[in-house]
Amino acid sequence: MKPFIVSARKYRPQTFKDVVGQRAITNTLLNAIENNHLAQALLFCGPRGVGKTTCARILAKQINQDGTQSEDEDYAFNIFELDAASNNSVDDIRSLIDQVRIPPQVGKYKVYIIDEVHMLSASAFNAFLKTLEEPPKHAIFILATTEKHKIIPTILSRCQIFDFKRITVKDAAAYLKYIAEQQGIEAEEDALHIIAQKADGAMRDALSIFDRVVSFSGKQLTRKAVTENLNVLDYETYFETTDFILGHNIPELLLLFNKTLALGFDGHHFISGLASHFRDLMVCQHENTITLLEVGEGAKQQYLQQSRKTSKAFLLQALQIANDCDLKYKTSKNQRLLVELTLMKLASIDFDGQKKNPESVALDRKTIEFIAPASFFKGINKPTKKENPKGSLTDLEDQEEETAHIQEVISKPETLLKNEEGEKSVMANESEVQDTSALLISGPKQATGVAQEVQNRIVAKKIDIKKPVKRVSGLSISSLKAKKEHELKKKDNSIDESQLPNEDFTEEVMQGHWADFVQKIDDDGRKILASNLHSDIPKLVDKTTLWIQLPNDTMKKEIEREQFDLIEYLKLKLNNHFISLKITVNEETAKKFAFTPEEKYEKLREKNPAIDLLRKEFDLDL
Secondary structure, three states: OOOOOOHHHHOOOOOHHHOOOOHHHHHHHHHHHHHOOOOOEEEEEOOOOOOHHHHHHHHHHHOOOOOOOOOOOOOOOOEEEEEOOOOOOHHHHHHHHHHHOOOOOOOOOEEEEEEOHHHOOHHHHHHHHHHHHOOOOOEEEEEEEOOHHHOOHHHHOOOEEEEOOOOOHHHHHHHHHHHHHHOOOEEOHHHHHHHHHHHOOOHHHHHHHHHHHHHHHOOEEOHHHHHHHHOOOOHHHHHHHHHHHHOOOHHHHHHHHHHHHHOOOOHHHHHHHHHHHHHHHHHOOOHHHHHHOOOOHHHHHHHHHHHOOOOHHHHHHHHHHHHHHHHHOOOOOOHHHHHHHHHHHHHOEOOOOOEOOHHHHHHOOOOOOOOOOHHHHHHOOOOOOOEOOOOOEOOOHHHHHHHHHHHHHHOOOOOOEEOOOOOEEEEOOHHHHHHHHHHHHHOHHHHOOHHHHHHHOEEOOOOOOOOOOOOOOOOOHHHHHHHHHHHHHHHHHHHOHHHOOEOOOOHHHHHHHHHHHHHHHHHOOOHHHHHHHOOOOOEEOOOOEEEEEEOOHHHHHHHHHHHHHHHHHHHHHHOEOOOEEEEEEOHHHHHOOOOOHHHHHHHHHHHOOOHHHHHHHHOOOO
16 A cells, blocks of 8 residues: 655645746746846745745756756755754854855756744854855855744845745635545535635645545535534534524524534634624625635625625624624633623614614604793694594694694693793683683784783692502502492492583594693603503594504503593593593504615605615615
8 A cells, every 4th residue: 555645745836837826926936047037045935834945946946957857857966955943053054054165066056945044043144144145156045934034134135035925715725626636536615715714824734634634524525524624613603693693583693602612612713703704794795895705606605695684884883793702702701601792782783783772762752841932923823734544644743733732722721831930830711711812813913922911821820730640569458449449430430420511522622631631641750651642643533432543552551551540631621521532553653663774765766766876876785
């Protein structure tokens, strides 16, 4: 059985054309040989495994060829390799200098390759200076190092420097594919890209990893086999994590992280890989940056599909959160909790890049207490607001709501206003209010003095607002007493139904008292009930039935549970004890509180079609 030779030795390049990823340097050296412009001291510097020593050997071989030698000629007598890591003393350099004086027996040049030259001592460097500056015509020195900054400046100034770059993932994957074909191995493109990424720009490391994975999987090299053997997280883990984040699925997200920890990966590796995944999704957002995505074609299509589900604002926010976790991980005492908290924050980001705030919807329709100055009454004679068939307000709502409200308030016997000291007070009597209402309706000229007339008729009589009913436990004796009293009230009311007042009232007057009740409970601190009652304007279905529409069942149940105080208040104010409340749920009213970006864009495009040209001109996304 033939001995096994590692791929790094077996497939070491024999010509400059075979060198991977260093096209600029190899072309420069070829042109220097052809034009006889080759310097006598060369310095090859760069990271490990990128071809420094290989290029030095190819150069030493080619400068001695004159076309008459066989292809197998390696000029071993003309090439001297010195490992500076183990031969770094002054005596070693002096021995080298003595050998340099002897001309070559075969060929034209003697080439001295000094590897890891930065390991030479300071005395050895100084002893080498003179020979390096003025070597014999037949001697060429090639110094190779991975740490150029450790070489003294006097050496650097005497050498022609070539900086080798890291080999890109694309070039390394292409060379690995070539080697796999030479060995008859069927390799997935994504698997080769993972090996190339793991090598971190070093071709020798990539070939070593390739040999190890082939020994594990045989002739079929799959992405799953590579990830298992190299102990790296597969792309699918991060794709699945991102899907859970976009779906705000926190439980599944935490279970996936626990599964990752069970496979032997630490949280730092997971969160840094997730940040890189977000970066790759950001790269896919624009056509010009897709080339920065260093993955196979199969994985690239998955990245492109998932990038369409995310917005730039979301990715920027997610990158910031993941990067903060990466920075805090080493100093955290509870590292698992830190990563789990980061995942929960990521799952709480909405698609527009902002964290979801449930209170924003509740505060959206928050009422503001408004006391109109005298100048406000000048524009009081405006068209009243109208309603469309669905019951929602028209576009004039914002401008006409206060006007209609003032007309309704002044038309009531007990108008709620504020005096100059900020205290609540009421009108003196009903006749004065009616006179004021007549002044208001008479026309715009008389409307100017209405406000002053109202202020003159305000008396410092504070309103007696009922305090909120004290709530008791459902299992206490107090609750049983309260329930019994409530039943007695209901019986008393049912006994005298024929003698109870049943006066007619208008929808406008009813709506005014409704608004007064909402304001009263809002001042008492019952904000939730006030907000629910304010979500729709009540309508009069028949003489005694009031009707409101609510966006959801939760608001309906809240009002049904607290409607007793409202009905009693309206019965007293409207002098009609047969009033009832009808509550329905209309899902269409809920849609006006939240719109998707696509719906907003369609509305804007209906108003101005030119917005499409703006989006296409600047290549904007929703």
